[in-house]
Amino acid sequence: MTDSSPVAIVTGGARRIGAETVRHLHQRGMNVLIHYRASSEDAVTLAETLNHVRPGSAHTIGIDLGDPNVGDLVRDQALEAFSRIDLLVNNASSFYPTPVHETTHAQFEDLMISNLQGPFVVSKACAPILSQYRGAIINLVDIHAMVPLKDHVPYVSAKAGLIMQTKAMAKDLAPEVRVNGVAPGSILWPESEINDTEKHQAMLAKIPLARQGEPSDIAKAVAFLGLDAPYVTGQILAVDGGRLLNM
Ligand SMILES: NC(=O)c1ccc[n+]([C@@H]2O[C@H](COP(=O)([O-])OP(=O)(O)OC[C@H]3O[C@@H](n4cnc5c(N)ncnc54)[C@H](OP(=O)(O)O)[C@@H]3O)[C@@H](O)[C@H]2O)c1
Numbered sequence: 001m002t003d004s005s006p007v008a009i010v011t012g013g014a015r016r017i018g019a020e021t022v023r024h025l026h027q028r029g030m031n032v033l034i035h036y037r038a039s040s041e042d043a044v045t046l047a048e049t050l051n052h053v054r055p056g057s058a059h060t061i062g063i064d065l066g067d068p069n070v071g072d073l074v075r076d077q078a079l080e081a082f083s084r085i086d087l088l089v090n091n092a093s094s095f096y097p098t099p100v101h102e103t104t105h106a107q108f109e110d111l112m113i114s115n116l117q118g119p120f121v122v123s124k125a126c127a128p129i130l131s132q133y134r135g136a137i138i139n140l141v142d143i144h145a146m147v148p149l150k151d152h153v154p155y156v157s158a159k160a161g162l163i164m165q166t167k168a169m170a171k172d173l174a175p176e177v178r179v180n181g182v183a184p185g186s187i188l189w190p191e192s193e194i195n196d197t198e199k200h201q202a203m204l205a206k207i208p209l210a211r212q213g214e215p216s217d218i219a220k221a222v223a224f225l226g227l228d229a230p231y232v233t234g235q236i237l238a239v240d241g242g243r244l245l246n247m
Pocket residue numbers: 011012013014015016017018035036037038039040063064065066090091092093094095113114140141142143183184185186187188189190
C-alpha cells in the first residue's frame with residue numbers, strides 16, 4: 001500500500017533546532033526529508049531513529065545551499081522518496097560575527113546564501129508541488145531581523161530580507177501555498193559562545209519570561225503555522241520569551 005502521509009522538508013535538519021523540528025513533525029505523522037550540509041553522521045543517525053519508529057518515514061539529502069541546483073535536487077529527492085511535499089521549513093543558516101571593517105566578500109556571500117538566497121531557491125523549486133498539496137513554507141528568521149545585533153550586519157540584513165521574502169511569497173503563492181516565518185529569540189547559544197556565562201547572564205536578564213527558549217518551543221511554533229493555522233499567511237511569529245519587549 002502506498003504511504004500517503006504528508007511530507008516535510010527541513011533544511012539544516014540534522015542538529016539543534018532543525019533536528020527538534022524534524023522529530024516534532026515526524027511525531028505529528030509526517031514523513032521527513034532531512035537536509036544537511038556537513039553533519040552527515042547526525043542526519044543519518046536521526047533518520048535511522050525515525051525509521052525505527054516508522055520504516056521508510058525519513059530520508060536525507062546532503063548539499064550546500066550555495067549549489068546552483070540545490071532547489072531542484074532537494075525537491076526531486078523528496079518526490080523520489082515520498083511522492084509529495086506538504087511543508088518546507090527553511091531552517092539552515094550560517095551565523096557568526098562580522099564587524100563591518102573586517103567582513104570579507106566570502107563571508108557576506110555565505111551569510112546571504114544560507115539565510116536569504118537558499119530559502120528562495122528551495123521555495124521556488126518546491127512551490128509547484130506545495131501548490132498541488134495546498135502546503136506551506138515556514139522561514140526561520142530572527143528577532144534581530146527587527147532590531148539589529150551588533151557586529152552582524154550581513155546576517156541581520158539577510159534575515160530582514162527573509163522577512164520581506166516571507167511576506168512577498170505569501171502574496172505571490174496565495175491562495176494555494178501559505179508562507180509564514182518564526183522569529184526565535186535566544187534558544188541555543190551559538191556554538192562559539194557556549195561557555196560565555198557572563199554573556200548568557202546578561203542576555204537572560206533581558207528576557208521577560210526569564211529563561212532561554214527550547215528547541216521544542218520553536219518546533220511547536222513551526223508545526224502550528226505549518227499545520228494548524230489554515231487562515232494565517234504572511235506573518236512572522238516571535239518565539240522569544242518576550243525579548244522583543246525589552247529591545
Ligand atoms: N539558536 C538560536 O537561539 C536562534 C536564534 C535566532 C534565530 N535562529 C534561527 O533558527 C534557525 C535554527 O537555528 P540553529 O541555531 O539551530 O541553527 P545552526 O545550528 O546555526 O545552523 C543550522 C544548520 O544550518 C546548516 N547550514 C549552514 N550554512 C549552510 C549552507 N550554506 N548550506 C546548507 N546548510 C547550511 C548547517 O548544517 P550542517 O551542520 O549540516 O553543515 C547547520 O547545522 C536558524 O535559521 C537560525 O538563524 C536561531
